[in-house]
Amino acid sequence: MTSANKSIRAARYGMTIDVDRCNGCGACMMACAVENNVPPAHEGATDRKGLTWIRVFKVDNGEEYPDRRTAFVPVMCQHCGNETPCVHVCPQQAVDVDPATGVVGEMPQRCLGCRYCMAACPYHARYFNWWDPAWPAGMEKTLNPGVTPRMRGVVEKCNLCHGRWHAAKEAAAAAGKPDTEPVDYTPACAEVCPTAAIHFGDLNDATSVVAMEAGKAESFRLLERLNTQPKIYYRSKRDWVREIAAAPQPGARKEKARG
Amino acid sequence: MVRQGTARQFDKQFIARGSSRCSAPKFLLWIAPWAALLLFGLYSAALCLIKGLNQTNMDNRFAFGLWIFLDLTVIALGAGAFFTGFLLYILKVDELRSVINSAVVIGLVCYSGAVCVLAVDVGQPLRAWFTFWYPNVHSMLTEVTFCISCYLTVLAIEYLPIVLRNRKLRQVPAFLVFEFELHKLIYVLAGVGTFLSFFHQGSLGGLYGVLRGRPFAFREGLAVWPSTFFLFIISAAAVGPSFMLLTTWLVEKISRKRLVRPAVLQLLGRISGSLLAVYVLAKSIDTLVWINRTSPETGFQAWQYYSWKPFGSWILVAEIGLCGLLPALMLLAPKLRRKTGWLVTGAFLACLGVALNRFVLTVQTLALPTLSFDRFMSYTPSWQETGTFLAVVAYGVLVYSFSFRYFQLFPQERELKGEMPKVEEPELVGRY
Numbered sequence: 276m277t278s279a280n281k282s283i284r285a286a287r288y289g290m291t292i293d294v295d296r297c298n299g300c301g302a303c304m305m306a307c308a309v310e311n312n313v314p315p316a317h318e319g320a321t322d323r324k325g326l327t328w329i330r331v332f333k334v335d336n337g338e339e340y341p342d343r344r345t346a347f348v349p350v351m352c353q354h355c356g357n358e359t360p361c362v363h364v365c366p367q368q369a370v371d372v373d374p375a376t377g378v379v380g381e382m383p384q385r386c387l388g389c390r391y392c393m394a395a396c397p398y399h400a401r402y403f404n405w406w407d408p409a410w411p412a413g414m415e416k417t418l419n420p421g422v423t424p425r426m427r428g429v430v431e432k433c434n435l436c437h438g439r440w441h442a443a444k445e446a447a448a449a450a451g452k453p454d455t456e457p458v459d460y461t462p463a464c465a466e467v468c469p470t471a472a473i474h475f476g477d478l479n480d481a482t483s484v485v486a487m488e489a490g491k492a493e494s495f496r497l498l499e500r501l502n503t504q505p506k507i508y509y510r511s512k513r514d515w516v517r518e519i520a521a522a523p524q525p526g527a528r529k530e531k532a533r534g
Numbered sequence: 535m536v537r538q539g540t541a542r543q544f545d546k547q548f549i550a551r552g553s554s555r556c557s558a559p560k561f562l563l564w565i566a567p568w569a570a571l572l573l574f575g576l577y578s579a580a581l582c583l584i585k586g587l588n589q590t591n592m593d594n595r596f597a598f599g600l601w602i603f604l605d606l607t608v609i610a611l612g613a614g615a616f617f618t619g620f621l622l623y624i625l626k627v628d629e630l631r632s633v634i635n636s637a638v639v640i641g642l643v644c645y646s647g648a649v650c651v652l653a654v655d656v657g658q659p660l661r662a663w664f665t666f667w668y669p670n671v672h673s674m675l676t677e678v679t680f681c682i683s684c685y686l687t688v689l690a691i692e693y694l695p696i697v698l699r700n701r702k703l704r705q706v707p708a709f710l711v712f713e714f715e716l717h718k719l720i721y722v723l724a725g726v727g728t729f730l731s732f733f734h735q736g737s738l739g740g741l742y743g744v745l746r747g748r749p750f751a752f753r754e755g756l757a758v759w760p761s762t763f764f765l766f767i768i769s770a771a772a773v774g775p776s777f778m779l780l781t782t783w784l785v786e787k788i789s790r791k792r793l794v795r796p797a798v799l800q801l802l803g804r805i806s807g808s809l810l811a812v813y814v815l816a817k818s819i820d821t822l823v824w825i826n827r828t829s830p831e832t833g834f835q836a837w838q839y840y841s842w843k844p845f846g847s848w849i850l851v852a853e854i855g856l857c858g859l860l861p862a863l864m865l866l867a868p869k870l871r872r873k874t875g876w877l878v879t880g881a882f883l884a885c886l887g888v889a890l891n892r893f894v895l896t897v898q899t900l901a902l903p904t905l906s907f908d909r910f911m912s913y914t915p916s917w918q919e920t921g922t923f924l925a926v927v928a929y930g931v932l933v934y935s936f937s938f939r940y941f942q943l944f945p946q947e948r949e950l951k952g953e954m955p956k957v958e959e960p961e962l963v964g965r966y
Contacts (some may be wrong), residue, residue, distance in 0.1 A: 316832050323593035323911070336905045348907060360747035367664040368674035387664055388587075388657020390597035391675050399595055399748030399906040403657065405588040428657025498904060500833030501747060522906035523834050 287356070287377040288435055289478040289506030290465065291488040292349055294516055296472035297331075299407075303464035303473060304329045307351075309417070310436055310463035312424045314408035319525035324405050328352070328433040329464060336515045342418035346516050349464075349473070351433040352400045353497060353505030354379045360503060361392035362403065376457070377506060378435050386429035393430060397498050398505075401432045435475070436462035478506060495520050548940045549700045552948040555939050556789075565935055568928045575925020578918040579654045587657055591916040596900050600915040601655045606738055606892035608644040608930075609682075611885060614774030615641020615689060616731035621805070623724035629801050632794045632946040636785075637778055639937045642689045647926035649686060654922055674740040681734035688727045691716070695939050732767055739766025742895045749832040750839050751899040753824060761820045762895070768816060772809035773888045775802040776881035777791050777866075783878050785938060791951075793876070793944035796874075803877045807865025810884055813856040821854070832853065842910045844900050852945050857887025 307313065307328045316325050327352040336344045352505075359379055362370045369385040370392055372378070393401045406429040410418070418424065421438035425431050443460035452458075457477050465475040476483035488494060489508040495517055496505045511517055543557045555561070582589045592599045618637040621627040630637075653659045664746055665679045697703065698713035736759065742751040744762025753760040779802040786793050825836040840847040862869050864880035871877050901911055915923070 306920060317588070319588060321593070323595055324588070326667045327592075332905075332907050338655065349838070350905070355942060358746060360745065362673040363670070364744065366670055366673045367661075368670045369664075369668075379717070385661075385664060385668065386658065387661045389655075389675060390592075391673075391741070393594065393597035394900060395745050395747050402594050403587070403597065405593075426658075430657075453753065498747075498833070500831075501749070503747065519906055523838060 280523060283359035283455045284457060285375055285377070285479065287478040287506060288475070289354065289377070289485055289489065289508065290435075290456075290462075291485045291494065291508045291510055292473045293470075293472040293488075294346050294348055294509050294511040295513060295529065296470040296471060297347040297349060297468075299331050299333060302467050302469055303349055304331065306463040306467035307433070310385060310419055310422070310438070311434075312408075312418050312422045313431075313505055314410055314424070315414075317406040317409070320405070323387050326402050326404065326431070328402070328431070330400075330420060334516070334519055338522075344513070344515065346511065346513070348496070348509065348520075350398060350463075352379060352396075353398050353503070353507045354433075354435065356506055357502060360395040360397060364391045364395045366391065376435075376440065378437070378440075379432075380434055380437065381430065382428040383423070383425040383431055388428040388430065390430060397501055397503070403430050404428060407411055436460070439463070493517070544805055548700060548816060550701055550942045551939070552951070554791075554951070561935075561939060565932060568931045568935070571928035572925050572932060575921045577929060578921025579650075579925060581918050582654050582922065584681065587655075589916060589918040591914055591919065593913075594909050596897075596913040598896055599913060600919045600923055601651045603896040604926060605648040605651055605655075606896060607889045608926065609648050609735065609738060610646025610770040610773055610888045610892065611777040612641045612648075612774070613731065613735060613770035614778040615644075615692075616685070616727045617771045617774045618778065619692075619724040620728040623721050624728065627801075629798055632798050632944060633778055633782060633802070635898045635941070635945070636782060636943045637774075637790065638692045638696060639934055639941075639943060640778060640781060641931040642686075643933050645682065645686045645689055649682060650929075650951060651922060651926055674737045677733060677737035678741065681730045681737060685727060685730040685734055688723055688730065692720070692723055692727070695720075696937070696943070700940055715954055728851050730827055735770040736763040736767045739763045742899060743889060745899070746832075748899050748902075748904065749829050749834040750902050751811070752828065752832065753820065754828050761816075761823075765817055765820060769888050769891065770779060772806055772813050773884050774806075776810075776861075776884040778802055778938040779806065779881045779886065780878065781934075782944075783874070783881075785934075789938070791947065793947050793950070795946060795950070796872075798946075799874075799877060800871050801893060803865045803871050803880060806860050806881060806884055807871075810858065810862035811866060814854060814862055817854055817858065821850070839898075839902055843895075844928070847900065849890070849894060849898070853887055853890050857883050857890055861887065868882075 304327055311328060313326050313328060320326075329349050332348045332350060334346050334348060336342070338344070354377065356377060361373055362372055362379065366389065367385055367387055369382045369387070371380050373380055388403070390403055393403060404425055404427045408424050419438060420441060439460045439462060440458065443458040444454065447456075447458045448454055462475050465473040474484050474488060476485035478486050478489060480486055485508070488510060491510065493512050494508045494510050496508055497520060499521075509520065542558050549555050556564075570861065590599065604764050614637045618630050618634055622630040622634050665676060669676045669680075688893065695713045695716050698709045698716075703709050739762035740760055742748070743753040743755065743762030745751045752761075755761045755763060779799050782794055782799060829836045839845070842851070852923070861880040861883035864876055870880070897913065901913070903910055
């Protein structure tokens, strides 16, 4: 039986991020880098040339003390579900959406490094390898053998821990489970978050935590009016946070932001 | 002394019969600074290729920079090659025969320069063939890659007869026969070139117009093509003749020779002016649709794009009015067209307008934030980027200089030579 004949129950992996719980500790960024073999910053790297699959933005309500309030918004690839902006621009099909998982994948081995996808991404969630990846002596022993480090001159981004998904698939196969069913796994950022602000799961599964949280009134997605249908949902009970997220441009509300 | 004399004699043998060119030392003096600039640029490009794109000031936000701006601009300016070929061989506008060779050289220089810069601009240039092997038919960049490669080949084939008609090379019978046979294909090449170039110019415009994630650049359109696809074709066809006009005028000034009759330059101006008027109209309609419908539908009011200095609304006025409508009127008015100063100024403004349009699409698009908690960013090219940019300019000047010296770029030059009034030449004028 070939895979083409199988009836696959497609998953739609996504996340919910509770902005009210996020304290901006950056543990998700670190865990992501360690899990996915993102190299330490080159000495010449700036905040505009660095590599990180998650970027935590700090925003505030624009008020002065004692009314000042702050929130942190982790932004990674939003895994757009509709006319994914980066997919249709890549000239050599190095970017795709996996129909079985809904994850927007990137094949660094095929990437030309033209950076057209970076120009296309409204979330600025794609990063270019401006330098050769390098780890301090001895640190290469900590590399994750399940994930290939990327070379200089290619684009990379969050793939919702593809290595972990692969390992979960293998474990499911070893346990005799049918490979047509979605597997349960947790990306590194969701696993490590100390305040449990990040939840991960199948948005197609109505009983999953993410599906239930995504449907709540305080949930929102970034740049919803672009109709890219991201699979990363944010949550906040604070009106000003939701207003900032929905504002058409910086300054439209009097918030300040730092990436 | 004897060896020097022999070298000069040898050099003279390659210069077209009936054309007079400056002495070899003077020519060397002219090309020396350009060659130095080219070497500096090659060094800059080599640094980027060997050490990586960290040598540039591009970053994760400014994924495109000076080089893509250069590519879009030179390819628009080089459009004179396909459009003149189309007018001459397909529409039979025979007056343009006197500039077609020059147009081919300009086209070749612009397209090959752009391809070379693209090769430096991509992170993995050795994977360029992947686009042919794994083409994504939905990507405008795939269309660009295919058309630019094919059209560059067409231009190289079109350039060959110009080279083979060289006085010395003609002495080889095989070259003569080959050139004769090749010339028979010229109508086919002109047709293929026009087709490819139409798509190529269009897909360059489409590159930005399809970016639905960048509401500043995103445009609605027809079928799979956004309006920028068509605007790029019209604008390139409009400024191609203007750039040829400018180049011919400049070469006439530098070489102190009459190369074409004034009527030809005026015709180029008229063609450019007419198309520019169409472009200004189309661009104005497109802008109004974008301001009132396309952009608000994506949640962005168009005014907000112009609230980030220095990209104020002046840029729109300069692009459509000062460098669009004004030169169109200048080039369309017969009285003004007859005066070289107005003609050249009109052509210059038209070229500037298209460069500004390409700048806006490349740089302004990337500078503007989309996330409401992100920030506006600016970008200044590094010296390595600027050096590589200048290398293309130097390369263009050098190829054109050599072509002008040794090949018959302007067939009317010989006829006009007799009509040329004698002018006293200052001794140290750079001629080539």
